[in-house]
Amino acid sequence: MQFKTAVLASAVTISMLSSCLEPILAQNTHRAKVVSSQDEAARFVEHLFARMTLQEKLGQMSQLAMNDYEAPVAEERIRNGQVGSLLFVTDPEKINHLQRIAVEQSRLHIPLIIGFDVVHGFRTIYPIPLAIASSWDPQLAEHVQSMAAREARSVGVHWAFAPMVDIARDARWGRIMEGAGEDPYLGSRMAEAQVRGFQGEDLSSPDHIMACVKHFAGYGAAVGGRDYDSADISDEQLYNVYLPPYHAAINAGAGSVMSAYMDLNGVPATGNKFLLTDVLRKQWHFNGFVVSDWGSIRSLTTHGFATDDQDAAVRAVNAGVDMEMTSHVYRDHLAEAVKEGKVQQSTIDQAVRLILQAKYKLGLFKHPYVDVARSRREIGSVEQHKAARAAATQTAVLLRNEGNLLPLKNDLGSIALIGPLIDSKPDTLGSWSLAGDVGATVTILDGLRNRLPSSTKILSTKGVEIDRVQPSIFDAQFPSPKPQMKTAEERKAEFEHAIDLVKQADVAVLVLGEAQNMNGERASRSSLALPGEQRQLLEAAVATGKPVVLLLMTGRPLDITWASQHVPAILNLWYPGTEGGNAAADLLFGDANPGGKLPVTWPRNVGQLPIFYARNLTQIPEHPETRYWDGSSAPLYPFGYGLSYASFRFGKLALSKDVVRAGASLTAAVEVENVSDRDGDEVMQLYTHQRAGSASRPVRELKAFQRIHLKVHEKQTVKLTLDTNELRFWSTQTHAEAIEPGTFDLWIGNSSEATDHASFRVEP
Numbered sequence: 161m162q163f164k165t166a167v168l169a170s171a172v173t174i175s176m177l178s179s180c181l182e183p184i185l186a187q188n189t190h191r192a193k194v195v196s197s198q199d200e201a202a203r204f205v206e207h208l209f210a211r212m213t214l215q216e217k218l219g220q221m222s223q224l225a226m227n228d229y230e231a232p233v234a235e236e237r238i239r240n241g242q243v244g245s246l247l248f249v250t251d252p253e254k255i256n257h258l259q260r261i262a263v264e265q266s267r268l269h270i271p272l273i274i275g276f277d278v279v280h281g282f283r284t285i286y287p288i289p290l291a292i293a294s295s296w297d298p299q300l301a302e303h304v305q306s307m308a309a310r311e312a313r314s315v316g317v318h319w320a321f322a323p324m325v326d327i328a329r330d331a332r333w334g335r336i337m338e339g340a341g342e343d344p345y346l347g348s349r350m351a352e353a354q355v356r357g358f359q360g361e362d363l364s365s366p367d368h369i370m371a372c373v374k375h376f377a378g379y380g381a382a383v384g385g386r387d388y389d390s391a392d393i394s395d396e397q398l399y400n401v402y403l404p405p406y407h408a409a410i411n412a413g414a415g416s417v418m419s420a421y422m423d424l425n426g427v428p429a430t431g432n433k434f435l436l437t438d439v440l441r442k443q444w445h446f447n448g449f450v451v452s453d454w455g456s457i458r459s460l461t462t463h464g465f466a467t468d469d470q471d472a473a474v475r476a477v478n479a480g481v482d483m484e485m486t487s488h489v490y491r492d493h494l495a496e497a498v499k500e501g502k503v504q505q506s507t508i509d510q511a512v513r514l515i516l517q518a519k520y521k522l523g524l525f526k527h528p529y530v531d532v533a534r535s536r537r538e539i540g541s542v543e544q545h546k547a548a549r550a551a552a553t554q555t556a557v558l559l560r561n562e563g564n565l566l567p568l569k570n571d572l573g574s575i576a577l578i579g580p581l582i583d584s585k586p587d588t589l590g591s592w593s594l595a596g597d598v599g600a601t602v603t604i605l606d607g608l609r610n611r612l613p614s615s616t617k618i619l620s621t622k623g624v625e626i627d628r629v630q631p632s633i634f635d636a637q638f639p640s641p642k643p644q645m646k647t648a649e650e651r652k653a654e655f656e657h658a659i660d661l662v663k664q665a666d667v668a669v670l671v672l673g674e675a676q677n678m679n680g681e682r683a684s685r686s687s688l689a690l691p692g693e694q695r696q697l698l699e700a701a702v703a704t705g706k707p708v709v710l711l712l713m714t715g716r717p718l719d720i721t722w723a724s725q726h727v728p729a730i731l732n733l734w735y736p737g738t739e740g741g742n743a744a745a746d747l748l749f750g751d752a753n754p755g756g757k758l759p760v761t762w763p764r765n766v767g768q769l770p771i772f773y774a775r776n777l778t779q780i781p782e783h784p785e786t787r788y789w790d791g792s793s794a795p796l797y798p799f800g801y802g803l804s805y806a807s808f809r810f811g812k813l814a815l816s817k818d819v820v821r822a823g824a825s826l827t828a829a830v831e832v833e834n835v836s837d838r839d840g841d842e843v844m845q846l847y848t849h850q851r852a853g854s855a856s857r858p859v860r861e862l863k864a865f866q867r868i869h870l871k872v873h874e875k876q877t878v879k880l881t882l883d884t885n886e887l888r889f890w891s892t893q894t895h896a897e898a899i900e901p902g903t904f905d906l907w908i909g910n911s912s913e914a915t916d917h918a919s920f921r922v923e924p
Contacts, residue, residue: 385685430453449482483511757845800845813908
């Protein structure tokens with residue numbers, strides 16, 4: 161039975177498209193499922209591809225940003241077939257308008273793919289990715305991104321520039337908040353979960369969008385934590401630490417990859433053929449397409465790598481970049497480069513085939529338009545807000561709780577809520593919430609007002625102001641209110657007023673941290689100190705003798721060493737998102753029990769950076785006082801650390817076997833008991849160490865984990881499976897990956913400092 165496209169508006173007749181679409185569509189006897197087979201997509205594309213001119217092909221390789229500079233020329237370029245993708249357009253009616261120009265007025269009627277930075281939510285904002293990783297729950301990560309995909313697809317966005325899977329071990333780097341932290345195993349599990357959440361089983365579904373894994377590769381290792389700076393990574397670190405999350409995302413079916421800005425070992429990533437062809441295509445058999453980061457192709461000249469714009473275009477496309485984001489040197493120079501023999505026609509053709517196949521899999525040739533009524537129902541729905549609130553409670557990390565100050569009692573007569581972030585909607589959302597509904601955001605002050613009875617007095621004030629002196633990259637396009645400048649006398653009076661409120665209250669909750677524009681792109685810091693006079697405010701509050709709770713809102717670990725010694729309760733919310741205030745109230749008063757664990761090692765101060773748990777052994781026995789003569793080298797809080805209102809007791813560790821063959825698995829079991837009067841979550845973590853081999857191996861490496869929920873006094877035997885394939889590593893000696901025979905140590909516990917130990921042998 162001949163299949164007719166059902167997506168075109170009434171203004172478009174079937175005859176308009178019949179010349180390019182019907183012959184291939186006639187081969188289909190039923191509607192395609194969400195993920196069309198590669199062969200089916202290839203057949204469709206080949207029929208369309210045969211009719212394309214070189215300029216139309218280059219148009220598909222060009223993404224245009226709908227900003228003030230490019231928007232005025234967008235419609236003409238779309239009509240002329242010079243645009244394959246749009247960025248920064250999120251109004252469904254506007255998207256339909258532009259899509260109609262592409263589908264109804266361009267020669268080949270090829271739909272546009274609409275991309276956007278759906279990093280941790282679209283209109284409803286979820287906790288930042290670093291917070292999601294703190295859940296240690298891949299199912300939560302998958303669910304969060306599936307909810308984000310629903311909202312984004314409902315307005316006509318088809319393509320998320322996420323997940324960011326860069327390993328980051330230096331908290332100075334502003335974009336640490338976008339990833340899953342320092343560990344390749346945890347990062348891999350979060351990467352593949354997010355890809356599944358975005359894409360689902362059917363890319364053409366109205367609830368899913370295509371993932372774009374970024375930034376390939378090594379961007380998180382920028383020297384000094386300085387954004388855009390070079391990354392110098394050994395092959396051993398590249399293959400064993402930085403590449404695994406990308407590989408996991410590719411294996412999960414990610415449809416696209418974004419190249420990075422920086423030099424990797426002297427070669428800019430956007431012109432790096434080793435990365436984009438040798439690793440991505442040849443070693444991993446990636447069959448999606450690669451897009452450059454913003455302007456990163458033209459920037460190849462800035463790097464001193466390319467001589468001019470044409471040379472930059474040639475180097476990028478020959479390295480393996482299929483689509484250019486915004487700088488348009490492909491559109492302007494590749495045709496001439498093909499004529500001059502600098503680029504093979506087959507290179508252009510392959511890039512365009514991959515882009516068109518992605519559009520086909522997304523169902524855009526059949527359903528290019530947005531159901532505006534559906535988008536209105538989906539955006540900011542009750543279901544979205546419920547999911548955002550649940551996620552924010554599951555991602556918070558309880559760092560300290562001396563004397564069980566938390567949860568707070570429900571019969572408080574008064575509570576002082578102090579700090580610059582208590583009622584800031586943008587800062588509750590966090591960086592990279594570009595399309596977020598600021599007005600719908602629940603701040604900490606809102607959340608306490610919603611939660612507490614009218615008989616409880618909430619005494620609130622900022623106490624101090626914080627602001628980023630230099631503008632953020634997004635300040636002009638996505639402005640947020642700036643604090644009004646106050647005189648020194650006014651600042652002193654506000655500070656003293658805050659402390660007076662603390663003295664009047666039964667308990668004080670200080671909400672401190674960073675403004676959202678202090679994190680993200682172009683937001684690296686040379687210090688981890690609490691910005692402004694926040695530490696002075698905290699010290700003065702503690703000096704009153706009143707019980708103090710510190711709520712942190714941040715996108716990175718901060719220097720809270722003083723607080724860790726003097727503040728009885730510290731709860732790290734990260735940036736909790738749209739429902740952050742309600743979630744904070746749930747956690748403060750025990751309606752929810754924090755169970756998050758740190759996905760990063762928390763330093764004592766900036767001088768310890770970079771810091772991570774999976775370091776190699778040295779010739780000097782490990783001791784925290786042997787690395788610095790003027791202070792400890794031990795972290796403030798280890799990787800995997802996090803407290804709960806519940807208490808847990810662990811039984812003896814038992815292995816299913818002491819000897820295992822390479823490629824097989826063993827099981828590590830331990831009994832966990834909730835010995836408290838509160839239900840709670842615990843995360844059991846399994847670490848290994850290879851005692852000897854062709855290369856030195858880290859003292860510990862995470863190889864399995866499971867988040868469990870235990871009711872009051874419940875016991876559960878937790879069984880973690882260790883697949884020996886996870887022991888595979890790339891050796892500098894052999895220049896290959898292998899599972900090496902030998903003796904391994906194994907630990908199970910609730911952080912990277914677990915003490916329950918066993919050993920086993922791997923045999924060939």
